[in-house]
Structure formats: structure tokens, C-alpha cells
Amino acid sequence: xxxxxxxxxxxxxxxxxxxxxxxxxxxxxxxxxxxxxxxxxxxxxxxxxxxxxxxxxxxxxxxxxxxxxxxxxxxxxxxxxxxxxxxxxxxxxxxxxxxxxxxxxxxxxx
Amino acid sequence: xxxxxxxxxxxxxxxxxxxxxxxxxxxxxxxxxxxxxxxxxxxxxxxxxxxxxxxxxxxxxxxxxxxxxxxxxxxxxxxxxxxxxxxxxxxxxxxxxxxxxxxxxxxxxxxx
Numbered sequence: 173x174x175x176x177x178x179x180x181x182x183x184x185x186x187x188x189x190x191x192x193x194x195x196x197x198x199x200x201x202x203x204x205x206x207x208x209x210x211x212x213x214x215x216x217x218x219x220x221x222x223x224x225x226x227x228x229x230x231x232x233x234x235x236x237x238x239x240x241x242x243x244x245x246x247x248x249x250x251x252x253x254x255x256x257x258x259x260x261x262x263x264x265x266x267x268x269x270x271x272x273x274x275x276x277x278x279x280x281x282x
Numbered sequence: 283x284x285x286x287x288x289x290x291x292x293x294x295x296x297x298x299x300x301x302x303x304x305x306x307x308x309x310x311x312x313x314x315x316x317x318x319x320x321x322x323x324x325x326x327x328x329x330x331x332x333x334x335x336x337x338x339x340x341x342x343x344x345x346x347x348x349x350x351x352x353x354x355x356x357x358x359x360x361x362x363x364x365x366x367x368x369x370x371x372x373x374x375x376x377x378x379x380x381x382x383x384x385x386x387x388x389x390x391x392x393x394x
Contacts, residue, residue, distance in 0.1 A: 206382075213388065213390075214388070216385050218384070221382070269330065271327070271341075275324060
């Protein structure tokens with residue numbers, strides 16, 4: 173199973189870009205990188221996913237390095253509501269299982 | 283659409299009791315999942331289902347059972363509750379193999 177490594181916590185000023193790193197050095201060629209977040213005790217919320225190319229949606233951008241061994245989730249203009257735990261997940265093989273680690277706790281401050 | 287709904291929101295069980303956690307989705311998703319989340323930890327997959335009548339074990343299936351008789355419902359059964367099963371339980375669903383998973387609000391279970 174490909175595993176991910178994330179810093180346990182990060183801070184970001186409101187209005188600034190939040191860049192959350194993730195290492196997945198053993199990722200296989202057919203495995204996607206997913207990002208979810210969990211606000212307080214709510215159910216996790218899907219943010220974005222990608223395979224090789226960079227991806228962008230209304231919530232965030234995902235930058236995957238050319239060797240696919242790491243990625244960065246970018247929240248372009250962080251708000252207080254973005255304070256949450258962010259999980260970087262590599263989908264296991266050809267199944268639909270998501271293996272959650274402990275994530276990065278992002279604190280956005282005024 | 284209500285999305286994924288779970289009942290109850292909270293429950294306290296005594297050791298040895300049994301209960302069923304209910305999960306329903308109205309998005310016609312084929313895939314459904316049960317996770318548990320212990321304090322300060324990430325989610326761990328208990329069981330999942332790829333369609334009605336088909337279920338399979340995840341990382342931590344011991345002490346739990348599931349069934350999937352309809353597309354909409356995926357109940358999780360706890361037999362002989364133990365303190366180690368104190369956790370928050372999340373149900374999720376997705377359309378397909380690479381689809382995003384939609385999570386319910388969770389059930390907070392305490393076993394004393």
C-alpha cells in the first residue's frame with residue numbers, strides 16, 4: 173500500500189494561500205492522490221483528486237510533482253472556515269478503499 | 283437530496299449489548315462504506331459494499347457485521363459491544379471506483 177506523510181499541523185493567515193504538502197514516495201503508476209478535509213467533528217469532505225496532471229476546482233488546486241512522489245494542496249485565499257484537518261490519501265490499487273492517515277491540522281488565524 | 287443520513291446521532295451502550303447503526307443514501311450510489319474514527323486519529327475502514335448483496339471486509343471488521351439488501355441502505359451491526367468500540371462511526375457512499383466519497387454526519391457511540 174502506498175502511504176502518505178503529512179506535517180501534523182500548520183498555520184496560515186486569513187486571506188493568504190495555504191500550501192499543504194504530502195509525500196507519497198511509494199505511489200504506483202495507477203494510484204490517484206485524493207484530498208479530503210474534516211471540519212471539527214463532521215464527516216470528511218472531498219476536496220480534489222488527481223493522477224499526474226495538476227488539477228484545480230472551485231475549492232483548491234492540486235500540484236503533483238513530475239515523479240509523483242509528492243503533492244501540494246493549495247487553498248488560494250484561506251478563510252477561517254478552512255480551519256480543519258486535511259487528509260492526503262492514495263487510493264489503494266484498483267479498489268475504491270481510502271486509507272486515512274492522521275492528516276494535517278490547518279489553523280487559519282485572523 | 284438529503285445525501286447520506288445516519289441514525290442515531292448519539293448512543294450509549296452497556297458492555298455486551300447489541301445495536302444497529304443505520305445508514306441511508308439517496309444518490310443511487312453503488313458503493314457504500316463504514317468507517318470508525320477514534321479520538322485524534324484518522325478514519326479506519328470497517329466494511330464496504332460495491333452493490334446490493336455484496337459486502338467485504340475493510341481494515342478493522344472484527345466485532346461488526348453488515349448487510350446490503352438495497353442500494354439505499356447499509357446498516358452496521360454491533361454484536362456484544364465492548365469498550366474498544368467506543369468511537370465515532372461514519373457512513374459514506376460513492377458512485378464508482380474513482381468517485382468522491384460522500385460522508386454522513388456520524389454516530390457517536392460510547393460503550394461503558
